[in-house]
Amino acid sequence: MKIKKIMIFSLIALALTLSACAPAGVPSDTTMPMGDDPILTATPGSMMADNPEAAHMMEPITAPNVQPATETIGGQPLAYREEDGIKVFELTTKAVQWPILDGVTVTAYTYNGTVPGPMIRVTEGDQVRIIVKNELPDPTTIHWHGVEVPNAMDGVPGVTQDPIQPGETFTYEFTAKPAGTFMYHSHFEGDVQVSAGLYAPFIIEPKEPEANPPAVDKVLMISELRMTDGETFAAMPMGGMEPNYFTINGKSFPATETITVKKGDLVRLRFIAIGQFIHPMHLHGMPFKIVATDGHPVPEGAQLTKDTVSVAPGERYDIEFVATETGQWMLHCHILHHTTNDNVEPGGLMLMINVTE
Ligand SMILES: [Cu+2]
Incomplete structure (x- = not known):
């Protein structure tokens, strides 16, 4: 057996x-x-040596002269300027030392120095221009995940554009549509660059203001990585590279944000999974409704009432609940290894929702 x-x-x-x-x-030799x-x-090492691509994935995330991050919170709204009715955003890719937890700092590839990168938040129908300067030691591109962009703006290297080489600048421009929860991320060696931190939320507000907007609206981007002997590795489901740190918006519990809401508030949480693993996110205390999947609204009659939703890589789920019960309610991944920091519990994919009177 x-x-x-x-x-x-x-x-x-x-x-x-x-x-x-x-x-x-070229036909493979299958007669061996x-x-x-x-x-x-x-040995695993010699296997990697025979496969340069695999060997590259096994290398730690590095860049020359990486500086400590100057910001501590990722996913914050990105300011823009208006030029001829176009909203112009600027992104710079660069490596920084990013703190995920007290005493734990990873080497991250970032947009504008934070993990996640800054949130682009616009209104459906806006013309947007995003100027990307690449200050990484590697080429990169950006894919606008779920946004309905023209093919030439899709960010797939070797297909829709040449990679943006180190030191180069590339400009993306498109109409923001449809409304919903989207994201942007690297599409160049994504298994390394995305794990290393090149991801961020892209939220498109509906043109018609919402009839019943939530009092609290939070984006939660979920990812993982591996830290060994002070070196950072992209996490992936292959031998020896399993993640040992798990992050929500670039932080591991207890460094994750505590979300404070008032009793009676309508709360919207936008889950975005950007790592390589599925995360069944479970809310204590109050059931929620899934109001949108992958950015698209779920008709009211089809909305499931749940207390756990599995968010697979690339997926988005917008959930809503009314905070009917006061107290400290935990939100966490129910793969319980994902609620540890290097095997120490509690940690990882947990945060507190504090419902006050
Ligand atoms: Cu998980």
């Missing part, structure tokens, strides 16, 4: 290795006898 399992794993691993290494159009299977005999 065990041997069978190893062989199945070995075949999958071999297939993955071959598909990752073989150039398109199992006894010579390099996967069975290789």
